[in-house]
Amino acid sequence: MSRATSQSPPTVQPGLSDERRIVASVAVSALGTWSYNVGIAVYAYQETGSTAWVAAATVGRYVPALLITWVGSRFTDRLPRRSLAVGADLVCALVMLLLTVTAALHGPIPLAIALAAVSSGAARIQSASALAVAADVVSESRLPRTAGLLSGAEAVAVAAGPAVASLLLAVSAPPVLFAVNGLTFVASAILLRRLRDVPPRPAHERPGGGGLTHPDVRAALRGVRPLLVVRTTVAFVYGVDIVLLAVIATDNLDIGTGGYGWLLAGAGLGGLVCAWWIRRDGGGGPATAPSIVGLALYTLPLLAYLAIDTLGGGLLVQAVRGFGCVLATATAVSALQRSVPSAVSGRVLSATHMLVMVGTSAGALVTPVLLSVWGLPATLGAVVLVAVVAAAVVVPALAHFDRRGAESLAALDPRVDLLRRLAIFHDASRATLYEVADSLDESEVPAGAPILVEGEHADRLVVLVAGSVEVATGSGDARRSLRTMHAPAYVGEIGLLHGIPRTATVTAAQPCRLWSLPAETFLGAVSQAGVSSALTENVRVRLS
Incomplete structure (x- = not known):
């Protein structure tokens, strides 16, 4: 046993400051990203009047970003995670500068999409590294609340970002949004730089090469498969939203493309309420019920757009959907952080972000096709059906995941009893x-x-x-x-x-x-x- 050099007791420093910096970093970066996402979608729709171009801008960003994320996943558990997150933020800031110049000079759209793809890939690496840092520096008993705070930060960004974008687009142009987004990445890097860096595990203590194909990583992914299904389904519906909400705002609600941002803001408000509720409740319980309820609240209200034709009704629908989105997402993320070993958490979270991009791209890609072939009512029904089928398939696996977690806790009860003494x-x-x-x-x-x-x-x-x-x-x-x-x-x-x-x-x-x-x-x-x-x-x- 060691003893101190002074007679005064030590001061135990909690990790709350690190937690706040991570949450603030996510909030600042996401605020710019959501403003930027609205700018890309509105710009493409205004210039072409085609939902296909909105989908192309989304898929064109995310598909190349998959490769970048896959390559980056090979390093998330080998490099200091905080340093990797800071570096990814700075890459995003540089790319946003180039994108701002390209848009200001009316450069070719494929170049703008390519730059956005690099930014999307780096942002996913940053997010996976930041989540892995959170899992390392935040005690496990606080992880559910931290996940709620992170989702809350995202919800604030979803609410405020589109509103900021709408105001900026009213008095400026998309290049301004891109420049603002670049500044938010710089701010995020500054916040993360102040975190204590958790060094990578020694080579003999962590799974070696192979990236996402390493046996330990594959085993971890199998263990959290139902959570990945939930996260990917939410991403698919979000990809649908990217295209669908622009059509609903202009055709159903007759509020123009600017209404796209306000609908996203409504979802953000509902998400913020959910994040507050998660923080108050504490979270950390079984994943089945909140995941399925969240999916239901996120998807079923889409059918209400068949009868709603006012902005107020649309905002109400989006608030309910935003609550469900954050509930399902926060549940999946906190369960992932608790369940995945730290040695492979960076790669598992990178794989999660890759699936999110796949789901988002798939949703954005199929929506224009469904709209042109079936029309809005059938498209809404198809999206809801996909979510219902996914929920029905994943419920048994989620229940098994919860049972396995409960059994693991029960096996620890003798140790807990002694520790309490x-x-x-x-x-x-x-x-x-x-x-x-x-x-x-x-x-x-x-x-x-x-x-x-x-x-x-x-x-x-x-x-x-x-x-x-x-x-x-x-x-x-x-x-x-x-x-x-x-x-x-x-x-x-x-x-x-x-x-x-x-x-x-x-x-x-x-x-x-x-x-x-x-x-x-x-x-x-x-x-x-x-x-x-x-x-x-x-x-x-x-x-x-």
């Missing part, structure tokens, strides 16, 4: 205890074996499950015994909190059974208020 965890939330219990490595040592050695790097907390240990300092004639500790107990926390080498040696006084908790998991757990207060008091006692 330790003073440090006495007031911890149940979610924090499950997080800790799931991260423990068990071992046994014979009497006389060293457990922690004075001067060594402090990299873990040790929980004494059975047996007793002696804590001593010095060696030889200078050796001084400090105390004998009996199970259940824990040692090694002070070196972790202060970032100093072990300043005491812990030796097994009799055969011992031990649990080892990695430093990063321990430090994330102590950011919880109940743990921190108990830890501070215990450190004060041990140092006195």
Whole structure:
């Protein structure tokens, strides 16, 4: 066990500031992106009057971005994730500058779409890296709320971005939107740069090459397949919206292309309400019910457009749909972050973003065809049918996913019960205890074996499950015994909190059974208020 160099107890710094920076980064970047998305769609529709060109702008951006994302996924678990996210933001900012110049000079549309594709790919790498950073620096018990905050930030952007775009387009031109988007990427990079960087795992601790084809990555993807289906279905409906809402705004509601932005703003408002509800509720429960309810709320109200012909009615429909979109998305994202091992989370989240692009492109691509062949009523019915079929197919898999999660938690109950008996965890939330219990490595040592050695790097907390240990300092004639500790107990926390080498040696006084908790998991757990207060008091006692 280590001891501090001063007699004052350490101050445990929570990860909330990192959480806020990640959320702020997503909000700022998404605000510009949604304004920019509206600008692209409105510009294409105004210039050509064709939904096919709106779809072409979407597919032309996303399909090449798939290749960029696939290549980038090979590096998300090998490079420092924060640095990768910052670099991707700066690439996006540079591309937006080039796109601004291209649009201002009335350059060729294929060039503009190609630049947008590069930006889309880099943005997906940035998003996957940022989500992986969130999974690393935010304690697991806060991940559902963090996912809700991230979805809320996206919802704010969906609400405010189109409104900003509509105002800017009323007094300026699309190049202005592209320039504003570039500035938001710079702001996002500045926010992320202030995060603590989590270094990549050593090569022997993480899956090696192969990118998304590595066996560990494939196994992780199989484990979260129902979540990927939900996320892809939501993306497909969003791709439909890109094309469909422009038609609904101009033909059904008779409010012109500017109404496209207001309909998106209505969805953003509903999403914001959902994000507030998730944050208040806490989330983190079973995924089946919220995923299916979210899909239903996002898709079924589309049929209301067969009878609605006013902007007020359209905004109400979009608010309900926005609530459902954020509910399904936040549920899938938080479950992914909780379920996927950190060593492969970057690549799994990159694969998720690739599926989102595939779904969005498919929705945008088929919608003009359906509109031209079947008309609006049948197109709306077809989109709803796709979502209903996807929900029906995925329900059994989601239920199995939830059962497997519940069984995993039940298997951890004996560990949770023992952890609760330790003073440090006495007031911890149940979610924090499950997080800790799931991260423990068990071992046994014979009497006389060293457990922690004075001067060594402090990299873990040790929980004494059975047996007793002696804590001593010095060696030889200078050796001084400090105390004998009996199970259940824990040692090694002070070196972790202060970032100093072990300043005491812990030796097994009799055969011992031990649990080892990695430093990063321990430090994330102590950011919880109940743990921190108990830890501070215990450190004060041990140092006195």
